[in-house]
Amino acid sequence: MAQRIVIENAAIATVDANDTEYASGYVVLADNLIESLGEGRAPEGLEDVVRRIDATGHLVTPGLVNTHHHFYQWITRGLATDHNLFDWLVALYPTWARIDERMTYAAAQGSLAMMARGGVTTAMDHHYVFPKGSGDLSGSIIRAARETGVRFTLARGSMDRSEKDGGLPPDFAVETLEGALAATEATVDEHHDASFDAMTQVAVAPCSPFSVSTELLKQGAELARRKGVRLHTHGSETVEEEKFCHELFGMGPTDYFESTGWLGEDVWMAHCVHMNDSDIAAFARTRTGVAHCPSSNARLAAGIARVPDMLASGVPVGLGVDGTASNESGELHTELRNALLVGRLGPHREAALNARQALRLGTFGGAQVLGRARETGSLEPGKLADLVLWRMDTLAHASIADPVAALVLGAAAPVTASFVNGEQIVEHGRLLRVDEDAVARSTRAEARRLAEIAARG
Numbered sequence: 230m231a232q233r234i235v236i237e238n239a240a241i242a243t244v245d246a247n248d249t250e251y252a253s254g255y256v257v258l259a260d261n262l263i264e265s266l267g268e269g270r271a272p273e274g275l276e277d278v279v280r281r282i283d284a285t286g287h288l289v290t291p292g293l294v295n296t297h298h299h300f301y302q303w304i305t306r307g308l309a310t311d312h313n314l315f316d317w318l319v320a321l322y323p324t325w326a327r328i329d330e331r332m333t334y335a336a337a338q339g340s341l342a343m344m345a346r347g348g349v350t351t352a353m354d355h356h357y358v359f360p361k362g363s364g365d366l367s368g369s370i371i372r373a374a375r376e377t378g379v380r381f382t383l384a385r386g387s388m389d390r391s392e393k394d395g396g397l398p399p400d401f402a403v404e405t406l407e408g409a410l411a412a413t414e415a416t417v418d419e420h421h422d423a424s425f426d427a428m429t430q431v432a433v434a435p436c437s438p439f440s441v442s443t444e445l446l447k448q449g450a451e452l453a454r455r456k457g458v459r460l461h462t463h464g465s466e467t468v469e470e471e472k473f474c475h476e477l478f479g480m481g482p483t484d485y486f487e488s489t490g491w492l493g494e495d496v497w498m499a500h501c502v503h504m505n506d507s508d509i510a511a512f513a514r515t516r517t518g519v520a521h522c523p524s525s526n527a528r529l530a531a532g533i534a535r536v537p538d539m540l541a542s543g544v545p546v547g548l549g550v551d552g553t554a555s556n557e558s559g560e561l562h563t564e565l566r567n568a569l570l571v572g573r574l575g576p577h578r579e580a581a582l583n584a585r586q587a588l589r590l591g592t593f594g595g596a597q598v599l600g601r602a603r604e605t606g607s608l609e610p611g612k613l614a615d616l617v618l619w620r621m622d623t624l625a626h627a628s629i630a631d632p633v634a635a636l637v638l639g640a641a642a643p644v645t646a647s648f649v650n651g652e653q654i655v656e657h658g659r660l661l662r663v664d665e666d667a668v669a670r671s672t673r674a675e676a677r678r679l680a681e682i683a684a685r686g
């Protein structure tokens with residue numbers, strides 16, 4: 230018998246295909262699924278109702294979906310704060326190359342906690358630093374996600390093009406081609422769950438054109454397609470990357486990716502800032518997805534992605550925090566606001582995003598690029614019960630006319646409750662499964678330990 234939770238008296242933004250909204254409506258959860266929703270009070274006579282939530286003063290939305298992150302960077306925040314991407318990477322690689330399993334686990338806990346308390350219900354981690362002898366980093370990240378209770382995709386990254394091969398990372402920070410492929414395949418075999426309500430999935434994710442070999446891209450794509458999992462990488466982030474690709478490969482990043490099998494509906498790429506019309510057309514034609522990371526792009530002075538043009542062409546676009554060494558806040562709900570505001574500073578301001586489009590990027594768009602749009606990303610009967618109750622009746626938001634505008638344009642809204650898979654994981658902005666204060670202490674200790682090890686060289 231299904232156990233039901235009834236949420237009533239809330240404004241609801243479903244983010245379904247018609248952007249259906251209810252001024253005062255209800256949502257019924259049955260076990261881990263959304264059973265029904267609509268305007269007014271919930272239907273009479275529902276059986277097995279274990280809980281009724283009076284959500285007066287709240288906006289209910291789908292849970293937020295983060296499509297690009299590097300959890301380990303949680304313990305290297307606030308460094309190289311005035312650098313562009315390449316200088317920032319060169320400054321940080323030697324420290325990152327010293328991470329171990331304990332550090333990675335603590336950093337994952339911190340990253341996940343920060344996102345979950347701000348309404349993220351589906352997260353991802355693009356992890357690509359695997360120093361020799363550092364332990365089971367992938368396993369520790371997945372454990373942290375399970376403990377926090379968020380739905381999760383581990384993008385098993387890799388780097389095999391170091392300085393000696395014309396790449397950016399130092400020689401000691403990379404894996405071999407064979408080692409990276411074998412470890413990625415083992416991670417897929419051990420952890421990927423293809424079921425509808427999967428809590429853990431794995432993607433194949435070589436780091437970027439300037440840190441991996443052409444062969445790793447090609448064989449990584451073959452591996453992912455053989456296993457039926459998704460592909461993720463960084464693309465077209467900066468002018469320096471574009472120049473690098475032209476010098477090394479004689480073509481721009483998008484053409485290079487196409488030549489290595491890296492455009493397709495099973496691929497999503499972070500950033501995609503420096504895209505010309507034909508790049509955008511290639512993404513649209515192949516349904517390649519984009520993880521838009523406006524705060525990180527601003528922090529590293531990378532530029533402004535052409536999101537309105539991508540959406541107009543039919544490119545799937547989600548939002549990403551990116552690693553917290555280039556976005557110290559680590560929050561996704563503020564990215565809704567930044568996506569809208571930063572876009573309006575660009576050359577296409579007349580076509581820039583509105584508040585509802587920004588919410589769509591952070592929910593349904595994210596689910597699309599992670600390959601989970603059938604399961605999550607909008608509030609519809611039969612989809613997974615991943616949703617957030619945002620409090621809108623306090624000083625910060627009570628006088629804003631439209632709840633969706635309040636969420637996107639207003640201050641970061643308090644989360645009264647967040648549900649993942651039908652289970653409440655946040656209550657009044659605090660995590661229910663994890664002790665946030667203990668996580669704060671361990672992330673601080675591990676950040677210090679890493680800094681000390683790195684300082685010894």
Ligand SMILES: [Zn+2]
Nearest residue numbers: 463499551552
């Ligand atoms: Zn990134």
